[in-house]
Amino acid sequence: xxxxxxxxxxxxxxxxxxxxxxxxxxxxxxxxxxxxxxxxxxxxxxxxxxxxxxxxxxxxxxxxxxxxxxxxxxxxxxxxxxxxxxxxxxxxxxxxxxxxxxxxxxxxxxxxxxxxxxxxxxxxxxxxxxxxxxxxxxxxxxxxxxxxxxxxxxxxxxxxxxxxxxxxxxxxxxxxxxxxxxxxxxxxxxxxxxxxxxxxxxxxxxxxxxxxxxxxxxxxxxxxxxxxxxxxxxxxxxxxxxxxxxxxxxxxxxxxxxxxxxxxxxxxxxxxxxxxxxxxxxxxxxxxxxxxxxxxxxxxxxxxxxxxxxxxxxxxxxxxxxxxxxxxxxxxxxxxxxxxxxxxxxxxxxxxxxxxxxxxxxxxxxxxxxxxxxxxxxxxxxxxxxxxxxxxxxxxxxxxxxxxxxxxxxxxxxxxxxxxxxxxxxxxxxxxxxxxxxxxxxxxxxxxxxxxxxxxxxxxxxxxxxxxxxxx
Numbered sequence: 001x002x003x004x005x006x007x008x009x010x011x012x013x014x015x016x017x018x019x020x021x022x023x024x025x026x027x028x029x030x031x032x033x034x035x036x037x038x039x040x041x042x043x044x045x046x047x048x049x050x051x052x053x054x055x056x057x058x059x060x061x062x063x064x065x066x067x068x069x070x071x072x073x074x075x076x077x078x079x080x081x082x083x084x085x086x087x088x089x090x091x092x093x094x095x096x097x098x099x100x101x102x103x104x105x106x107x108x109x110x111x112x113x114x115x116x117x118x119x120x121x122x123x124x125x126x127x128x129x130x131x132x133x134x135x136x137x138x139x140x141x142x143x144x145x146x147x148x149x150x151x152x153x154x155x156x157x158x159x160x161x162x163x164x165x166x167x168x169x170x171x172x173x174x175x176x177x178x179x180x181x182x183x184x185x186x187x188x189x190x191x192x193x194x195x196x197x198x199x200x201x202x203x204x205x206x207x208x209x210x211x212x213x214x215x216x217x218x219x220x221x222x223x224x225x226x227x228x229x230x231x232x233x234x235x236x237x238x239x240x241x242x243x244x245x246x247x248x249x250x251x252x253x254x255x256x257x258x259x260x261x262x263x264x265x266x267x268x269x270x271x272x273x274x275x276x277x278x279x280x281x282x283x284x285x286x287x288x289x290x291x292x293x294x295x296x297x298x299x300x301x302x303x304x305x306x307x308x309x310x311x312x313x314x315x316x317x318x319x320x321x322x323x324x325x326x327x328x329x330x331x332x333x334x335x336x337x338x339x340x341x342x343x344x345x346x347x348x349x350x351x352x353x354x355x356x357x358x359x360x361x362x363x364x365x366x367x368x369x370x371x372x373x374x375x376x377x378x379x380x381x382x383x384x385x386x387x388x389x390x391x392x393x394x395x396x397x398x399x400x401x402x403x404x405x406x407x408x409x410x411x412x413x414x415x416x417x418x419x420x421x422x423x424x425x426x427x428x429x430x431x432x433x434x435x436x437x438x439x440x441x442x443x444x445x446x447x448x449x450x451x452x453x454x455x456x457x458x459x460x461x462x463x464x465x466x467x468x469x470x471x472x
Contacts, residue, residue, distance in 0.1 A: 008030070019137075040055045100126075125180070147176070175351060280336060324402075328426075
């Protein structure tokens with residue numbers, strides 16, 4: 001087979017197919033392979049019928065169709081399937097060839113694969129891709145990391161197909177090893193948080209104010225014109241207006257059991273490893289877990305008592321305060337995510353640039369929003385910013401939103417409406433701004449029962465003491 005394809009792609013599920021079409025739109029020749037040949041045939045006779053796409057029937061054919069250095073991209077299920085595919089490719093590739101994993105792989109797997117393929121002289125890129133079906137087709141956010149030697153060979157492809165924000169492609173090299181997939185993992189964790197804070201606003205309006213989806217639709221539409229302008233608010237507005245076949249709100253018939261694929265959990269686990277408090281993402285993950293206990297919740301609802309959920313305050317004020325709570329909680333969530341980036345960057349030697357990361361998310365991805373331009377500006381003006389909350393813009397924004405945020409949490413607690421994201425974000429904010437926390441008692445307890453020692457306020461840091469705390 002003639003060797004003239006610029007890149008080969010394995011895996012023609014939704015994301016893979018749309019990335020191939022995106023590449024073809026930008027004048028790149030793509031060779032494709034799928035384990036199920038019928039899917040390849042259907043693709044070539046359908047959406048790809050008039051595109052510069054070469055169908056292949058085997059890995060050998062795929063590799064033979066590629067220009068050197070060969071570039072093979074995997075868009076397959078994370079985990080063992082990626083390792084199996086890499087093992088099958090290694091005998092077919094040569095030194096200098098490039099393998100790219102564009103799935104949602106765990107960053108430690110990407111670290112391992114980068115080192116493993118380097119032993120064969122093959123460059124590996126772990127590439128986070130966000131944007132869903134439409135993003136893949138018309139411009140996703142792309143977060144590549146791995147072996148930097150590979151990037152100059154393929155950057156023109158991915159910068160071309162990426163979403164654009166202010167004329168800049170939402171695609172930039174993130175760092176070595178597993179950095180790209182780590183950034184994508186945290187992106188997904190923050191996505192969990194963004195969805196949860198929106199869901200809590202919906203719940204307060206639904207249970208607390210008794211509003212219907214149709215009545216909420218203009219509220220979300222209004223929010224989408226201001227500081228909360230984002231893809232997720234945009235689609236929430238549309239969801240509120242979607243009707244079932246009989247004209248009833250479709251949302252009211254969706255079972256309240258949220259699914260998850262693991263990246264939120266990975267973010268929480270990574271935050272534990274780095275001792276960074278991504279509390280809002282954690283609560284968003286646990287909220288999905290609680291939601292899945294549908295039968296248990298139904299049984300508990302029959303025997304456990306509490307407030308009815310009604311909020312009797314003036315509706316306009318409640319909604320204005322809700323917007324403040326959503327906005328302030330979102331700021332805290334991103335501040336926590338960027339704290340995690342800083343800790344991981346130090347731990348793994350990645351030299352992550354928070355301004356670059358924020359700029360990659362401004363368009364194309366699920367969490368794209370006006371808000372991210374503000375984060376990009378904050379880190380570009382102060383590259384050594386210790387925390388997003390102390391940046392002038394975000395400090396003032398949180399302080400202005402704080403009264404409404406507190407009122408929202410108080411109303412929800414009084415009404416018996418769970419708002420774990422708003423509550424945990426507020427608790428973190430109050431803890432972070434405290435120059436004295438009750439951890440001194442915890443340290444005294446630890447020293448009392450386990451002789452774990454403690455530091456003193458009247459002595460230099462790093463000096464540890466042990467006392468006998470039990471009266472004789």
